[in-house]
Amino acid sequence: MQPILRGRYRARLAQDDNDLRSAQRLRWLCFHGRNGVPDDGQALDSDGMDAECRHMLVEDVATGALVCCFRFLPLADGSQIARSYSAQFYDLRALEGFDGPMVEIGRFCTHPDHHDPDIVRIAWAAMTRFVEESGIEMLFGCSSFIGCEPETHAEAFVMLKERHLAPRRWWPRVKAPRVFRFARAFRLRKPDARRAMAAMPPLLRSYLAMGGWVSDHAVVDPALRTMHVFTGLEIRTIPPARRRLLHALAERPA
Template sequence: MLEKSQQRKARPGRNIHVGLATCETEILEAQKLRYRVFAEEMGARLCSRTPGVDRDLYDPWCEHLIVRDEDAGRIVGTYRILSPAAARKVGGYYTENEFDLTRLQHLRSRIVEIGRSCIDAEYRSGAVIAMLWSGLARYMRDNDYDYLIGCASVSMADGGHNAASLYNRLRETHLAPLEYHVFPRCPLPLDQLRTDLEAEAPPLIKGYLRAGAWICGEPAWDPDFNTADLPILMPMGKIEGRYARHFLEREN
């Protein structure tokens, strides 16, 4: 487990640290941050019953990784973590709503799902995401898990042409071996979209791929978030040396 007291400096003069939320108040604050980013900034249609809060049926079963600015008194970044044991209790991974994970069945006891990643608009310099990643690395190491899985989103603001072009480019270099392929339940209609644009990967996806993650198949369309979601699988043993050192050095 992560130690909440461990300090991480994200910017000079700021008292910022990363750790797992330890109380309902911190979880609620993280869910409010998610609402501001996903609903208010991105225009997502969220199914929460509580105004201003992003919460679904998976939240009670998840651990919530947070970055807190103690000087400002607020949470500025978060990831939602679903362990294999928790996934069994809730009936599966969130990712299974979008993809058929049958070919990953033999890995289920070693897979941790991550999702709902977001950072406060004032803190998107790269430091906070690095802190979240160092927290994930520690979580995986301390609990002896081998794989991270999740959905990496690409905006559909242009109708999906950019997302289709990005997938077309990345499948040439980052596609998982066939035995790890998953299949979208609501596929992005690639045959109806342009695939020849100079598409730039969003920073989060770029970071995953640089660290050694695979794309496990064609993107799914998420109508609630209006995004094309790429299925990402990151074998912890595959993380490239310089990224492994970067993550683990931040935890010492």
């Protein structure tokens, strides 16, 4: 896949171990450093999935600084779902029946000192190009909320329960030992749309705008101090106007 250039940013695939270490360093800053873990300047966030995945980097062209990264795992179809990171935390047997190419997106993060919305836009453009070139029919992964207190995320959870639960045929079931069943806990509560969307993580907000859906429960991760929901997006359900926008971004060459 060729790099994509948008304004001051370039998205490209990692090429070597140095690129991978740069991504792992940014991930550490985003997922561990925010929790006050002591930093010697060399700490990395890494796991066994890194060797199985491809890694996308978004860099500031002028400085070469890495401002965003994510990894992705292509699967031939749902029969390979057990290989995914998400399958460690969710019972995804319903998705074994999905008969098209899939890709799991994980460890998506942006540098804590960079807030330009074009960063997320070019990251999505890069994934869009991969999806189109590879014939992918479903994106999936875990979308994280920072903090393990359910009430902190209540408005967002209520909105997810009300409007964005997974189709029954793909329903992710409980597997992790510690979960919060928000659809059950907030079954009688109605969402405040403005407050709910303000409380929604940016990546999840993007998924939902494209027609994405989520599990009915959140997995609690005390080590990273997050709660995450399984998130899926069938490519054919993306609204035409948004597909055209993503396609236009993905077509811009470096």
